[in-house]
Amino acid sequence: MNIFSGNDTIAAIATPVGTGGIGIIRISGSDSQGVIEKIFTSCLNDQNLPELQANRIYYGWVHDNFQPIDEAVLLCFRSPNSFTGEDVFEIQCHGGINIVQKILKLCLENGARLAGPGEFSGRAFMNGKLDLSKAEAVLDLIHARTDRFSQASALNLSGRLAGKINSLRTELLNLLSIITAAIDFPEEVDEPGYSRIQQRMEVLVNEIDSILAGSVSSNLMRHGVKAVIAGKPNAGKSSLFNALLDMQRAIVTEIPGTTRDIIQESVDINGIPLILTDTAGLRDLDSNSQQNYIESLGINLTKEALETSDIIIYLYDLTLGMTCEDDKVLESLKNRKNILKVGSKLDIAWDITHEDPVIKVSAKNKTGLTELKEAILTIVLSNKETDSEFCTNLRQQECLQRSREFLTKAIDGCKNKDPQDLISIDLKSALISLGEITGEVVSDEIINNIFSNFCIGK
Ligand SMILES: Nc1nc2c(ncn2[C@@H]2O[C@H](COP(=O)(O)OP(=O)(O)O)[C@@H](O)[C@H]2O)c(=O)[nH]1
Numbered sequence: 001m002n003i004f005s006g007n008d009t010i011a012a013i014a015t016p017v018g019t020g021g022i023g024i025i026r027i028s029g030s031d032s033q034g035v036i037e038k039i040f041t042s043c044l045n046d047q048n049l050p051e052l053q054a055n056r057i058y059y060g061w062v063h064d065n066f067q068p069i070d071e072a073v074l075l076c077f078r079s080p081n082s083f084t085g086e087d088v089f090e091i092q093c094h095g096g097i098n099i100v101q102k103i104l105k106l107c108l109e110n111g112a113r114l115a116g117p118g119e120f121s122g123r124a125f126m127n128g129k130l131d132l133s134k135a136e137a138v139l140d141l142i143h144a145r146t147d148r149f150s151q152a153s154a155l156n157l158s159g160r161l162a163g164k165i166n167s168l169r170t171e172l173l174n175l176l177s178i179i180t181a182a183i184d185f186p187e188e189v190d191e192p193g194y195s196r197i198q199q200r201m202e203v204l205v206n207e208i209d210s211i212l213a214g215s216v217s218s219n220l221m222r223h224g225v226k227a228v229i230a231g232k233p234n235a236g237k238s239s240l241f242n243a244l245l246d247m248q249r250a251i252v253t254e255i256p257g258t259t260r261d262i263i264q265e266s267v268d269i270n271g272i273p274l275i276l277t278d279t280a281g282l283r284d285l286d287s288n289s290q291q292n293y294i295e296s297l298g299i300n301l302t303k304e305a306l307e308t309s310d311i312i313i314y315l316y317d318l319t320l321g322m323t324c325e326d327d328k329v330l331e332s333l334k335n336r337k338n339i340l341k342v343g344s345k346l347d348i349a350w351d352i353t354h355e356d357p358v359i360k361v362s363a364k365n366k367t368g369l370t371e372l373k374e375a376i377l378t379i380v381l382s383n384k385e386t387d388s389e390f391c392t393n394l395r396q397q398e399c400l401q402r403s404r405e406f407l408t409k410a411i412d413g414c415k416n417k418d419p420q421d422l423i424s425i426d427l428k429s430a431l432i433s434l435g436e437i438t439g440e441v442v443s444d445e446i447i448n449n450i451f452s453n454f455c456i457g458k
């Protein structure tokens with residue numbers, strides 16, 4: 001069942017929990033005005049509320065039986081011209097944790113029900129205010145960690161992907177109608193030539209490929225890349241971690257074994273979130289002392305982080321050179337791809353051999369960081385498809401792939417001169433797969449799944 005098909009009145013806090021300039025409580029549904037009439041007044045003394053008109057803002061008080069709760073403004077939207085397509089009211093009150101919760105409670109006591117996650121957006125979709133690709137763009141926009149991803153999400157929200165998908169669907173529909181007309185009215189309409197329909201389908205496959213070309217960079221922008229900084233104690237891992245983040249996040253000392261826990265932060269490199277992990281230094285420990293016991297727990301965490309990382313930044317101290325302990329660790333990682341050997345403390349390493357092809361950095365002077373970031377980007381983007389103007393998520397990519405497979409089957413059908421009614425079946429399936437992207441044809445399960453990923457109040 002589709003959980004977003006109701007029109008009962010729902011309410012939720014739309015702003016993050018915490019103190020802020022304003023807090024917003026959103027109410028949507030057939031009886032939202034009824035709720036507002038019970039809890040909002042223009043003036044506490046003469047207890048009145050003017051006729052609430054669409055697209056107007058009202059100043060007044062939220063009250064509990066005319067006991068003042070907060071001074072607020074009320075935004076009024078009328079169906080169908082609102083975010084959900086229903087009557088929607090937004091109460092903008094002072095932004096305190098307690099006050100927004102109190103007003104929400106009042107709404108719930110006066111006829112509204114607490115909205116579930118994504119219920120406002122789900123209703124917007126059901127009421128034709130938002131297609132699925134735009135709803136997903138809203139979700140991306142909220143979670144975007146880089147400028148590049150938020151720009152791509154904003155473009156999808158403005159209809160870029162939906163527009164492209166709709167133009168592909170229109171072309172497919174035209175093709176289908178030519179074929180179907182000849183099947184249904186063989187006396188009047190000639191069957192279209194196989195090469196003609198094949199050509200048009202090939203153009204569609206190319207168009208789909210050009211959208212899919214951006215899959216890798218879309219997925220990278222969305223999920224980021226995990227890089228772990230590993231190496232012996234005192235190699236300068238925490239210093240490099242701080243330098244890459246451009247903040248003092250991890251403790252740095254000259255005492256070996258300072259970092260015992262895993263510390264993770266995200267940093268933007270060319271629009272891709274790099275999820276960077278600082279780790280405990282790798283060394284063999286005598287496990288008798290308590291100090292060593294704690295450090296050994298950190299080393300185990302380091303090993304786990306190494307296993308799940310996409311990239312390993314293996315750091316060694318240039319003033320000491322690669323030691324046999326470093327060799328031992330690197331030997332244990334020899335089956336791993338994407339290891340960047342990085343030399344640290346370049347500022348005090350006087351006589352290093354420059355034939356060594358490793359990247360050399362100084363966290364102290366912030367040199368070599370650009371080269372390191374470039375090396376990370378090269379790994380991330382190596383042997384990947386070229387960029388595309390379209391940003392897609394995994395679900396959309398799967399729909400495009402499926403549509404492409406049906407089109408390829410139909411093209412094979414043309415080459416074999418299969419009966420055109422058989423070819424039209426594959427074309428219909430290709431059309432359905434494309435329709436799933438914007439939500440023209442989509443199961444309740446998918447809708448419930450997408451909107452449930454939204455937060456409450458969205
Ligand atoms: N001169 C210099 N010292 C550094 C540099 N990076 C780290 N250090 C020093 O090396 C010691 C260990 O650094 P730290 O980042 O805690 O190493 P970790 O144990 O690998 O995390 C500290 O005394 C740092 O000040 C660097 O780029 N230049």
Ligand SMILES: [Mg+2]
Binds near residue numbers: 250281
């Ligand atoms: Mg450290």
